[in-house]
Amino acid sequence: MLRQIQAILLFICFGLLSMGSVYAAGAEQLFKFYCAQCHGLEGKGNGPNVTESFATDPRDFTDRAEMEKLSDADIKNVILDGGPSASKSELMPPWSKTLTEEEVDTLVSYIRKLCKCQAKQ
Numbered sequence: 057m058l059r060q061i062q063a064i065l066l067f068i069c070f071g072l073l074s075m076g077s078v079y080a081a082g083a084e085q086l087f088k089f090y091c092a093q094c095h096g097l098e099g100k101g102n103g104p105n106v107t108e109s110f111a112t113d114p115r116d117f118t119d120r121a122e123m124e125k126l127s128d129a130d131i132k133n134v135i136l137d138g139g140p141s142a143s144k145s146e147l148m149p150p151w152s153k154t155l156t157e158e159e160v161d162t163l164v165s166y167i168r169k170l171c172k173c174q175a176k177q
């Protein structure tokens with residue numbers, strides 16, 4: 057009996073662990089699907105959509121100094137409501153109709169990983 061309970065508990069633990077990694081892959085997939093065409097696969101702002109007709113380059117998320125000027129709320133709001141909501145370029149689209157708030161939170165954490173930087177408090 058005890059053995060069985062142990063086995064079940066182990067099973068649940070592994071289940072939770074693997075769910076955790078699926079969640080992390082989720083962030084990367086979201087980014088690749090919705091953001092990388094402009095911001096680049098590594099977040100450097102050089103995605104394949106960016107041509108000379110782009111009046112403003114997409115933000116380079118690996119630019120630590122610039123990214124540390126933004127709080128997580130700043131990043132979240134600009135993703136939800138688009139560039140103009142933060143007096144930025146309209147080339148940055150609003151995503152609130154496409155992504156859930158949870159997905160946007162995931163993307164904010166992912167962007168912090170790309171910049172390897174701290175949020176402005």
Ligand code: HEC
Binds near residue numbers: 126
């Ligand atoms: C069509 C191209 C395009 C796509 C797609 C795009 N962006 Fe942007 N993004 C831009 C541009 C251009 C800027 C720069 C705006 C500026 O500096 O005026 C920008 C800026 C940003 C900023 C920085 C704002 C700031 O305050 O400096 C964040 C954060 C951001 N984008 C997140 C995302 C995320 C997350 C996605 C995917 C869900 C995404 N973007 C998809 C073009 C795009």
